[in-house]
Amino acid sequence: MSNNYFNTLPLREQLAQLAKCRFMSMDEFSDGVEALKGKKIVVIGCGAQGLNQGLNLRDSGLDVSYTLRAAAIAEKRQSWKNATENGFVVGTYEELIPTADVVLNLTPDKQHTPVVKEIMPLMKQGACLSYSHGFNIVEEGMQIREDLTVIMVAPKCPGSEVRAEYVRGFGVPTLIAVHEDNDPKGEGLALAKAYAVGTGGHKAGVLMSSFIAEVKSDLMGEQTILCGMLQTGSILCFDKMVEEGIDAGYASKLIQYGWETITEALKYGGVTNMLDRLSNPAKIKAFDLAEELKVIMRPLYNKHQDDIINGTFSRVMMEDWANDDKNLLGWRAETAETNFEKTPAGDVEISEQEFFDNGILMVAMVKAGVELAFETMTAAGIIAESAYYESLHETPLIANTIARKKLYEMNATISDTAEYGCYLYNHACLPLLADFMKDIKTDVIGKGLSETDNGVDNARLIEVNAALRSHPVEAIGAVLRGHMADMKKIV
Amino acid sequence: MNHSISLKKATVTFDERFTLTNIDWDITANQHWMITGSNGSGKSALAAVLAGMGDITTGQVSGLPENVGLVSFEAQAELIAEELKKDDADIMDVIAIGTPVREMIFDYCSDQNLAEQLVEKFGLSSLLDRAFRKLSTGETRKVMLIRALANQPDLLILDEPFDGLDANTLDMLQEHLASIVNQVPIVMVLNRLDEMPSFITHIAYMDKQGKDQGGLSLIVDRQDTTAFNELHQLLHLKTTELEVPEADSSNQLPKLDPAQPLVRLKDVTIKYEDTIIVDKLNWTIEQGQHWQLSGPNGSGKTGVLSLITGDHPQCYVNDIFVFGFQRGNGESIWQIKQFIGYVSTALQWEYRVSTSCRNVIISGFYDSIGMYSKATDNQKKIANEWLALLGMKDRADSPFNKLSYGDQRLLLIARAMVKHPPLLILDEPCLGLDDLNRQLVLALIEKICQGSETTVLYVNHHAEDQIRGIENYLELVKRQ
Numbered sequence: 001m002s003n004n005y006f007n008t009l010p011l012r013e014q015l016a017q018l019a020k021c022r023f024m025s026m027d028e029f030s031d032g033v034e035a036l037k038g039k040k041i042v043v044i045g046c047g048a049q050g051l052n053q054g055l056n057l058r059d060s061g062l063d064v065s066y067t068l069r070a071a072a073i074a075e076k077r078q079s080w081k082n083a084t085e086n087g088f089v090v091g092t093y094e095e096l097i098p099t100a101d102v103v104l105n106l107t108p109d110k111q112h113t114p115v116v117k118e119i120m121p122l123m124k125q126g127a128c129l130s131y132s133h134g135f136n137i138v139e140e141g142m143q144i145r146e147d148l149t150v151i152m153v154a155p156k157c158p159g160s161e162v163r164a165e166y167v168r169g170f171g172v173p174t175l176i177a178v179h180e181d182n183d184p185k186g187e188g189l190a191l192a193k194a195y196a197v198g199t200g201g202h203k204a205g206v207l208m209s210s211f212i213a214e215v216k217s218d219l220m221g222e223q224t225i226l227c228g229m230l231q232t233g234s235i236l237c238f239d240k241m242v243e244e245g246i247d248a249g250y251a252s253k254l255i256q257y258g259w260e261t262i263t264e265a266l267k268y269g270g271v272t273n274m275l276d277r278l279s280n281p282a283k284i285k286a287f288d289l290a291e292e293l294k295v296i297m298r299p300l301y302n303k304h305q306d307d308i309i310n311g312t313f314s315r316v317m318m319e320d321w322a323n324d325d326k327n328l329l330g331w332r333a334e335t336a337e338t339n340f341e342k343t344p345a346g347d348v349e350i351s352e353q354e355f356f357d358n359g360i361l362m363v364a365m366v367k368a369g370v371e372l373a374f375e376t377m378t379a380a381g382i383i384a385e386s387a388y389y390e391s392l393h394e395t396p397l398i399a400n401t402i403a404r405k406k407l408y409e410m411n412a413t414i415s416d417t418a419e420y421g422c423y424l425y426n427h428a429c430l431p432l433l434a435d436f437m438k439d440i441k442t443d444v445i446g447k448g449l450s451e452t453d454n455g456v457d458n459a460r461l462i463e464v465n466a467a468l469r470s471h472p473v474e475a476i477g478a479v480l481r482g483h484m485a486d487m488k489k490i491v
Numbered sequence: 492m493n494h495s496i497s498l499k500k501a502t503v504t505f506d507e508r509f510t511l512t513n514i515d516w517d518i519t520a521n522q523h524w525m526i527t528g529s530n531g532s533g534k535s536a537l538a539a540v541l542a543g544m545g546d547i548t549t550g551q552v553s554g555l556p557e558n559v560g561l562v563s564f565e566a567q568a569e570l571i572a573e574e575l576k577k578d579d580a581d582i583m584d585v586i587a588i589g590t591p592v593r594e595m596i597f598d599y600c601s602d603q604n605l606a607e608q609l610v611e612k613f614g615l616s617s618l619l620d621r622a623f624r625k626l627s628t629g630e631t632r633k634v635m636l637i638r639a640l641a642n643q644p645d646l647l648i649l650d651e652p653f654d655g656l657d658a659n660t661l662d663m664l665q666e667h668l669a670s671i672v673n674q675v676p677i678v679m680v681l682n683r684l685d686e687m688p689s690f691i692t693h694i695a696y697m698d699k700q701g702k703d704q705g706g707l708s709l710i711v712d713r714q715d716t717t718a719f720n721e722l723h724q725l726l727h728l729k730t731t732e733l734e735v736p737e738a739d740s741s742n743q744l745p746k747l748d749p750a751q752p753l754v755r756l757k758d759v760t761i762k763y764e765d766t767i768i769v770d771k772l773n774w775t776i777e778q779g780q781h782w783q784l785s786g787p788n789g790s791g792k793t794g795v796l797s798l799i800t801g802d803h804p805q806c807y808v809n810d811i812f813v814f815g816f817q818r819g820n821g822e823s824i825w826q827i828k829q830f831i832g833y834v835s836t837a838l839q840w841e842y843r844v845s846t847s848c849r850n851v852i853i854s855g856f857y858d859s860i861g862m863y864s865k866a867t868d869n870q871k872k873i874a875n876e877w878l879a880l881l882g883m884k885d886r887a888d889s890p891f892n893k894l895s896y897g898d899q900r901l902l903l904i905a906r907a908m909v910k911h912p913p914l915l916i917l918d919e920p921c922l923g924l925d926d927l928n929r930q931l932v933l934a935l936i937e938k939i940c941q942g943s944e945t946t947v948l949y950v951n952h953h954a955e956d957q958i959r960g961i962e963n964y965l966e967l968v969k970r971q
Contacts (some may be wrong), residue, residue: 033823037821038821055804059801059823059824060805060823060824061821061822061823061826062821063821085763085764085804085807086804086805087804087805087807087808088807167802167860168841168859168860168861169825169854169857169858169859169860169861169863170860170861171858172862203863204863268845372909
């Protein structure tokens with residue numbers, strides 16, 4: 001059975017690792033891909049991350065090939081097609097791993113333990129093993145051979161974005177880390193930096209973090225604000241609108257595309273800009289609702305963070321893995337049966353502004369979720385930069401998946417780990433917000449404020465604006481967004 | 492004029508010097524036209540057809556009025572020539588005085604009162620007894636104008652009437668024309684839209700159709716503001732002498748070996764699963780050799796281009812030599828892309844970033860979509876020069892995504908050219924553009940072909956969108 005690595009560390013070390021996060025400056029990448037030049041890079045897995053990172057690395061002049069299980073090759077599975085159609089050399093673990101200087105493990109979390117156990121004996125003496133998520137090392141306590149260098153390079157966007165941004169001449173924000181227990185030659189950082197350059201990440205900003213900080217913040221963000229809050233919010237807002245007599249097709253559309261539209265404003269100018277898109281009375285309304293939501297949900301966010309920090313979350317999830325994913329599959333089926341999921345978006349025109357005006361509660365939920373996740377993470381010792389990327393930064397990306405095909409698409413796109421956490425959150429949050437939802441009417445979800453609500457108190461408006469702008473997530477956001485000029489429109 | 496003038500598929504020649512081809516044009520009551528276009532496009536010829544000149548070889552011209560008032564340089568020259576001929580015809584040994592201005596005006600005009608008023612207004616009173624041929628060019632022009640205006644014409648044709656007039660006269664003439672718009676239809680030939688009087692209702696845009704041939708290529712209703720603005724830009728590109736801005740001298744591209752081709756594809760193949768799109772294609776593009784690539788949809792045009800640009804993943808499994816690199820030997824795509832300027836519809840779709848027009852042009856220096864580096868002052872200056880060339884100086888800071896589709900395309904062409912790439916790839920640059928914008932784009936590309944050392948690779952389906960100067964053709968066929 002696995003042994004939680006984080007829990008083996010003394011408190012002092014735990015705190016130090018959690019707090020590890022530094023925004024790197026552009027001139028730290030002046031060596032480009034040099035450290036990987038001429039080295040043989042072998043990628044395990046050819047899904048969205050595997051394929052797209054490989055394409056970028058090859059276009060940066062690096063030697064990339066793919067290794068797949070013998071069965072995937074023999075049966076010409078999708079992963080085999082992905083790799084061969086793109087002109088890559090593909091071989092079995094036995095054929096390619098022994099030749100590799102750097103092995104990129106880009107398989108799903110769940111497969112890490114068996115995959116790493118299988119390839120480790122095949123790896124060259126002194127080679128490098130790279131992860132894009134630290135779950136295996138931190139939560140499962142995987143022990144890596146002492147002669148191997150272990151690094152992490154984690155682009156903070158879906159694989160398709162990693163590629164699209166590279167092709168545009170840019171990149172996506174990327175987190176890198178070196179597993180200090182496995183850096184025998186002291187070359188981990190140089191390799192991780194070259195890898196980040198090879199995928200274009202250095203242009204969008206690189207955070208130097210630790211395996212631990214990455215895992216604990218990533219898990220927290222994905223299960224609370226990113227996926228959990230959007231799922232719970234979708235279900236609650238839809239049911240409320242239908243209950244209040246709003247056309248189900250309209251309600252379905254307002255939610256499916258609403259998250260994407262309102263979080264696009266978030267992406268460009270943070271929570272402040274998202275609320276600035278509302279009229280003054282609506283802004284004050286959204287602010288008040290968010291304050292209320294934060295009070296109700298704070299204990300839940302704390303519980304998620306605590307369970308993540310002390311390993312309860314990963315233990316319970318791994319028990320489910322061992323139990324043939326009984327919970328995960330059950331919850332997945334349940335989600336498919338929600339009324340929101342089953343009601344197709346109506347054939348109605350909703351203007352960009354209308355998504356804000358008629359979705360005040362959704363704006364409030366995003367605000368409450370982003371701020372709570374950020375506050376909880378930073379209170380747990382995670383640095384603001386990490387907390388920003390794992391909360392606010394990724395919200396529009398997840399919202400985009402809901403716009404594509406509702407909750408099904410979201411849960412299909414995110415990792416199993418995120419999906420599991422999302423359901424946990426959803427199950428706890430739905431009953432928690434039941435009383436709150438009783439007082440909700442169509443003025444804040446579905447129809448927008450009526451003309452008579454049009455007045456605002458000057459002093460109150462000043463207060464709300466000041467509170468919005470002075471939240472710590474806004475301060476760090478302004479700095480980090482500054483590195484992402486000319487952002488692409490999602491909508 | 493109660494009836495309308497109509498030209499139906501008319502081809503009109505002028506002493507074999509110039510031919511107007513295939514003109515379809517109707518002038519109906521209450522319309523006032525401006526004819527415009529580049530030099531040599533047949534503007535004056537079209538105006539002359541309305542005055543009954545030229546030989547109609549095919550098609551029909553009907554409804555031409557009898558009494559036409561015509562002012563043009565040609566008519567002016569003719570009148571002067573006639574005067575000089577009178578002189579030649581005089582074999583007696585006396586000094587010929589020539590016809591006095593008084594006679595030129597009052598023997599000719601049917602409205603003597605108006606003629607008198609105009610003589611006064613144009614300041615010709617003191618010149619009435621002077622010989623016509625002794626007048627300056629500006630003065631003879633005034634005489635021409637009075638003769639045309641005061642002869643109660645059914646149609647008034649004014650070919651560049653403002654050229655050579657002093658400011659006072661110009662104002663006076665404008666004012667007079669404005670006062671008669673309800674009495675007589677007016678057709679004016681003008682080179683510049685900003686000279687256009689406000690009473691003009693329609694604009695006929697002429698374009699060259701080949702050597703000594705011109706045709707009517709666009710008709711724009713003054714009310715259509717969008718079309719009108721685009722026409723403004725088109726005229727700017729067609730009629731202003733502009734030079735392609737210099738490349739950025741402080742960031743020069745690596746030198747290419749002139750003995751090597753720009754591109755050499757050897758037996759290249761593109762296939763998806765078992766479907767072969769391109770089969771063993773060989774193609775070499777030498778420096779300075781302009782190419783046109785054509786072929787039906789699905790014949791692999793874009794695929795072949797992306798093998799060259801490095802955007803196609805199968806470029807690593809083919810024998811491709813580009814800009815000194817044999818692909819797949821540790822070069823990065825940015826080392827390849829620096830030598831290429833690229834424009835396509837797909838690029839325009841991908842270019843959905845919130846950025847200014849100026850930044851779109853500057854991004855060409857970095858081969859990026861959007862700007863992720865700080866531009867230098869010199870790059871900004873060059874971008875401004877391009878904006879001026881495009882006639883878009885006033886929109887430098889406007890967001891790119893708020894521009895019309897055609898303007899976006901123009902900017903992307905400027906973006907592709909800004910670094911003076913050795914190879915400019917134009918993948919169906921006119922696709923999705925209306926007629927006016929199509930002409931705008933072609934005008935810009937022609938300007939580029941003339942004014943730089945760039946080798947052009949032009950991809951299209953449409954035979955009529957040809958670019959002068961391209962002599963090499965490759966046609967791909969669709970595989971079954």
